[in-house]
Amino acid sequence: MTFWSDRPVLVTGGAGFIGSHxxxxxxxAGARVTVFTRYSSRGIRGAxxxxxxxxxxxxxxxxxxxxxxxxxxxxxxxxxxxFHLAAHIGxxxxxxxxxxxxxxxxxxxMHVLEACRQNDVAKLVVFSTSEVYGSAxxxxxxxDHPLQGQSPYSASKIGADQLALSYFRAFGVPxxxxxxxxxxxxxxxxxxxxxTIISQALRSDTVRLGSLLPTRDLVYVGDTVAGAMMIAESxxxxxxxxxLGTGVEVSIGNLFDTICRVxxxxxxxxxxxxxxxxxxxxxxxxxxxxxxxxxxLGWAPQVPLEEGIARTAEWVRSNIDFFETEYQI
Numbered sequence: 001m002t003f004w005s006d007r008p009v010l011v012t013g014g015a016g017f018i019g020s021h022x023x024x025x026x027x028x029a030g031a032r033v034t035v036f037t038r039y040s041s042r043g044i045r046g047a048x049x050x051x052x053x054x055x056x057x058x059x060x061x062x063x064x065x066x067x068x069x070x071x072x073x074x075x076x077x078x079x080x081x082x083f084h085l086a087a088h089i090g091x092x093x094x095x096x097x098x099x100x101x102x103x104x105x106x107x108x109x110m111h112v113l114e115a116c117r118q119n120d121v122a123k124l125v126v127f128s129t130s131e132v133y134g135s136a137x138x139x140x141x142x143x144d145h146p147l148q149g150q151s152p153y154s155a156s157k158i159g160a161d162q163l164a165l166s167y168f169r170a171f172g173v174p175x176x177x178x179x180x181x182x183x184x185x186x187x188x189x190x191x192x193x194x195x196t197i198i199s200q201a202l203r204s205d206t207v208r209l210g211s212l213l214p215t216r217d218l219v220y221v222g223d224t225v226a227g228a229m230m231i232a233e234s235x236x237x238x239x240x241x242x243x244l245g246t247g248v249e250v251s252i253g254n255l256f257d258t259i260c261r262v263x264x265x266x267x268x269x270x271x272x273x274x275x276x277x278x279x280x281x282x283x284x285x286x287x288x289x290x291x292x293x294x295x296x297l298g299w300a301p302q303v304p305l306e307e308g309i310a311r312t313a314e315w316v317r318s319n320i321d322f323f324e325t326e327y328q329i
Contacts, residue, residue, distance in 0.1 A: 015046030066108025185221030245288020
């Protein structure tokens with residue numbers, strides 16, 4: 001028996017990139033996993049369809065919408081542990097549809113929190129993002145760094161995080177914030193930088209990008225999933241924000257060079273204005289101080305960047321039709 005054996009777990013957003021990897025790890029560990037995912041008339045299960053069939057078949061699906069509190073409450077009922085990943089995550093999308101982003105990310109998180117309070121959930125892990133820090137005022141960034149909403153998306157996640165912490169302080173809901181830095185890996189869509197570069201480099205001699213100057217702390221998805229599960233297992237985590245990062249920053253330009261080296265290709269870069277963020281919205285530096293995760297959880301990233309890129313490139317090659325060269329918001 002392990003911590004997860006026969007444990008009923010709900011994963012909101014479990015059909016997404018990180019969510020599908022989390023579900024796969026939970027099922028492999030023996031958990032009884034339910035995925036709450038946005039309703040679609042097409043019945044798409046998203047990235048879960050890329051899971052091994054024997055694991056995928058053990059997942060239960062509930063279709064709904066975070067903005068519907070009764071539907072969220074029904075999904076939470078009976079769960080021991082909840083991982084809340086569901087969100088609108090596209091930063092460019094948040095410039096175009098900020099109201100939709102706030103309604104989903106803030107109000108939706110409120111509905112999850114209230115459902116967990118009403119149903120006496122044993123542990124709730126709310127996924128955050130390093131975007132809440134904005135451009136770093138100091139590096140490396142620790143959990144006490146000021147929060148700066150530099151896009152409607154990041155502002156919505158700040159609101160969601162603060163609501164979650166208020167439910168711990170006001171009502172004793174056992175909630176912890178998992179704040180991963182830039183997670184990448186197989187199944188990630190082309191809106192993210194690494195699959196964007198890989199898919200374009202495999203198809204063309206030109207890779208179209210935005211600014212090459214911002215730096216990011218890149219975490220392989222398996223390491224993010226391991227950290228999130230450790231947060232749920234930890235008795236010290238409730239009420240805390242725990243970020244998951246490597247402590248190493250890589251510029252987009254250097255990332256491009258690394259990916260090309262792994263692929264064995266030499267495409268040229270074309271910087272496109274349509275891929276640039278508004279001047280005051282660009283986040284220039286993100287690099288984590290992973291001390292708290294190491295101290296509280298004993299967590300440390302295990303997959304080096306080049307190895308993670310190689311694994312991701314293998315998946316992109318096998319699923320190249322999933323990607324488009326056009327910009328996706």
